[in-house]
Amino acid sequence: DAGVTQSPTHLIKTRGQQVTLRCSPKSGHDTVSWYQQALGQGPQFIFQYYEEEERQRGNFPDRFSGHQFPNYSSELNVNALLLGDSALYLCASSSKPGLEAFFGQGTRLTVV
Amino acid sequence: AQSVTQLGSHVSVSEGALVLLRCNYSSSVPPYLFWYVQYPNQGLQLLLKYTSAATLVKGINGFEAEFKKSETSFHLTKPSAHMSDAAEYFCAVSDPGSARQLTFGSGTQLTVLP
Numbered sequence: 001d002a003g004v005t006q007s008p009t010h011l012i013k014t015r016g017q018q019v020t021l022r023c024s025p026k027s028g029h030d031t032v033s034w035y036q037q038a039l040g041q042g043p044q045f046i047f048q049y050y051e052e053e054e055r056q057r058g059n060f061p062d063r064f065s066g067h068q069f070p071n072y073s074s075e076l077n078v079n080a081l082l083l084g085d086s087a088l089y090l091c092a093s094s095s096k097p098g099l100e101a102f103f104g105q106g107t108r109l110t111v112v
Numbered sequence: 113a114q115s116v117t118q119l120g121s122h123v124s125v126s127e128g129a130l131v132l133l134r135c136n137y138s139s140s141v142p143p144y145l146f147w148y149v150q151y152p153n154q155g156l157q158l159l160l161k162y163t164s165a166a167t168l169v170k171g172i173n174g175f176e177a178e179f180k181k182s183e184t185s186f187h188l189t190k191p192s193a194h195m196s197d198a199a200e201y202f203c204a205v206s207d208p209g210s211a212r213q214l215t216f217g218s219g220t221q222l223t224v225l226p
Contacts, residue, residue: 004155033213042116042202042216043156056213090155092214101214103148103155 002027004093004104012110013081021076021107025093032074033101034066035090043090049074050096078109086111114139114205118217126225131175131190133220135203138184145186146204146214147177156202162186173197198224 005024013019025032031050035043045058049068063079072093078085088108092101119134137143144163148156160171167179177188186203200221204214 035214040219042204042218043214045213045215048213058213092156100158100161103157105155108153 004029004091004102006089006091006104006107008107009105010108010110012112015081015083015111017081018077018079019081019109021078021089021091021109023074023076023091023093023104025072025074025091026102029093029095029102030072031094031096031099032068032072033092033094034074034076035092036060037088037090037106039087046076081111083111085109114143114207114215116203116205116215116217118201118203118220120220121218122221122223124223124225125193127195128192131188131193131197131222133188133201133203133222135177135186135188135217136184137186137203137205139205139207141207142181143205143207145177145179146206147171147175147186147188148202148204148216150200150202150219152199159188159201193222193224195224195226198222 007022033048034046037043047057052068065077068074088106090106091104094101115138117136146161147159159175160169162169162179170176175190200219202219203217
């Protein structure tokens with residue numbers, strides 16, 4: 001079982017650019033959540049996807065958007081990058097909303 | 113709104129000593145509670161969870177936590193620290209009625225001294 005896999009592992013972008021991060025959930029899981037973890041802080045919930053729809057959203061601007069595909073994999077898109085978007089982005093999957101979440105290794109995004 | 117407070121951003125213990133990491137929560141309904149561990153440059157690994165069953169929860173690697181509703185606490189303990197326990201630990205809460213997101217504390221960095 002490959003667990004939750006995220007790509008890429010590291011990424012450097014320039015302010016104003018757009019970025020797409022990808023996540024493949026653990027086998028048998030159909031729910032994907034995204035979290036942002038700034039340096040020295042706990043993860044903060046961005047949104048959750050289930051049945052290809054955004055089901056819940058945290059306190060993040062519309063620059064953050066996502067998508068879930070029929071195979072349950074997911075993408076996180078961030079537009080008009082700011083320096084403050086630099087963080088570790090974590091993907092978590094579960095077998096349905098509300099059950100135990102398994103986390104991937106994360107994507108380290110650096111905005112310069 | 114739910115919140116989690118982890119007392120002590122840094123905790124140091126000697127190898128073989130008791131580990132105690134503190135977590136207090138605020139929730140309008142009986143919550144689900146979790147402890148996760150994060151090693152450098154890695155994601156989060158679930159140590160244990162409380163989902164309204166037994167109040168004393170045993171997890172992996174010898175860790176356990178006790179849910180105390182009267183104190184709104186869910187402290188993490190381990191009787192004897194190992195060097196390999198050095199990591200960052202996060203307490204998290206979710207609302208079981210709408211357990212679609214985790215709210216995390218700010219984390220406690222555990223250092224184990226030889």
